[in-house]
Amino acid sequence: MSTLQRDPSDQVQILDDEGNVxxxxxVPDLDDETLVSMYQNMTLARRFDQRAVSLQRQGxxxxxxxxxxxxxxxxxxxxALEDEDWMFPSYREHGAALIRGLPLKQTLLYxxxxxxxxxxxxxxxxxTASVPIATQVLxxxxxxxxxxxxxxxxxxICYFGDGATSEGDFHEGLNFAGVFNTPNIFFCNNNQWAISVPRERQTAAKTIAQKAVAYGFExxxxxxxxxxxxxxxxxDAVDKAKDPQGKLRPTLIEAVQYRFGAHTTADDPTVYRDDDEVEHxxxxxxxxxxxxxLRGEGLLDDEKVEAIEQEIEDDVAEAIAEAEAVPRPSPDEIFSHVFEExxxxxxxxxxDFEQLREMYGDEKLLEE
Known part of the structure; x- marks a missing residue:
């Protein structure tokens, strides 16, 4: 039976919490180099994230x-994507964007x-990154x-959170995809919280994955x-979207996970969730x-992990230095990229802004 023919409530899992098969x-048929690369890229995304939060806290x-x-x-x-495939992110896919070729410097600049x-x-x-919820689905x-x-x-592939499934854009996009058999992978990062709203306030459905049934695909x-x-x-979803027989079909993937930190650095998650939940x-x-x-397979050891961590530290530090070397943008760019006219x-x-600029200058406005 194909992975995508199973009951949507039958969660797919390969490794247990301790890393055992x-x-x-x-296990997917991946060579040793690719498996180690997967680990290195995940570790790089984590370290970048830690440094980015620190940068924000330091102003x-x-x-x-x-x-x-x-x-x-x-x-x-x-x-799992191939070079010719496309990625449509929300605003949190910094790690995925890096793998697709968007430098860390670009993410920092944004x-x-x-x-x-x-x-x-x-x-x-x-x-481009999409901050409005679910617009990237369309x-x-x-x-x-x-x-x-x-x-x-x-x-x-289109990434979005569980909160996006409450938006009309989600329904319209998936309904259209089902009718016209578009080569889409709708990837829901169900991290249990849409800012401070829990998943159970998003839908009464047992799973988000089962919503695909209403749109006529898996x-x-x-x-x-x-x-x-x-x-x-x-x-499996990529293969279905690129079926050589021309029977293209979209897929909705619900990835059940958790964000360890805040929704954004402007959020305080301790207000709406407790420490026991996070530790779980x-x-x-x-x-x-x-x-x-990977250690059990003989693909990682202490020496290799240390070398990977040092390389990552150097790469992230270099990206930060490059981004901070770019002159700060002019404040009037706030008005430059929304409307053609x-x-x-x-x-x-x-x-009004120009009057303030004449009074205080760009540096003062940037500080404010």
Whole structure:
């Protein structure tokens, strides 16, 4: 039976919390180098996240959305894509974006307020970050439909949180994809909390994956903190989206996981969740889980882990230095990238801004 033909409530899992392969589970056919790369990329995403939060706390960067706890879902899924495939992120896929070719420097610049940080390199198939909830679902569906009409053979993965499934854009995008058989993978990062709203206030459905049934295609729920399981279900979904017989079908993947930190650095999660809940989920941490498996397979040891950590430390430090060396953006760029022609209400705001600039200067405005 195909992974994607199972009951959506039957969660796919390969590794247990201790990194052991579950009885009857099949490890994806990945070579040793790829498996170690998966671990290294997850560890890099975690270290970058820690430094980014620190930068924000030091006033060196604006509000930032942490990803710690979600590395297994991000890296495991994005590594299942092929070069020609497309990725449509929300605002938290920093690790996945790096694997697709968006440099860490770009991600830092974006959260430092530089519009250039939201401009992927020309040869990188990744859409710009989407902060509005669920709007990227429509973008991904439209792009996938256009690709199908052009006769291309590409898959389009779209990331969003459990809160996005409460939005009309989610329904419209998935309904359209089901009707027109678009080559989409809708990847829901169900991290249990939509800011401070718990998952059970998003839907009365037993799973988010089962929502796919209403749209006429298949859904699968996976342990989102098991990178090998995430890779497997995403690879199956990519193959379905690029079926050589032309029977393209979308897939909804619900990756059950947890964000260890705040929704953003402007959020205080201690207000709405307790420490016992966090500690429960930290026992499922995807990084030590994969590390234990790789050590058991003889692919990692203390010396190799230390070398990886040192390389990561150097890479993150270099990215931060490069980003902070870029001159700060002009404050009037706030008005430059929304409308082709500035509407009257925005022009009035811009004129007020110009008066403040004349009074105080750019540096003072940036400090404020």
């Amino acid at each position: 579950l009885e009857g589970a099949t 060196r960067m604006g509000t930032y959305p942490p990803l710690s706890g979600q590395e297994g879902a991000q890296i495991g899924s994005v590594m 959260w430092m307020g530089h519009e250039d940080g939201n401009k992927p390199p020309e040869d990188v198939n990744i859409f 973008h991904a569906t439209g792009a996938a439909w256009a690709s199908k009409l052009k006769g291309e053979n590409k898959a389009f 859904g699968v729920q996976v342990d989102g903190m098991d990178p090998l399981a995430v890779y497997k279900v995403t690879k 989920w930290k026992k499922k941490d995807p990084i030590p889980r994969l590390e234990k498996y 500035m509407p009257a209400r925005v022009r009035a705001q811009w004129e």
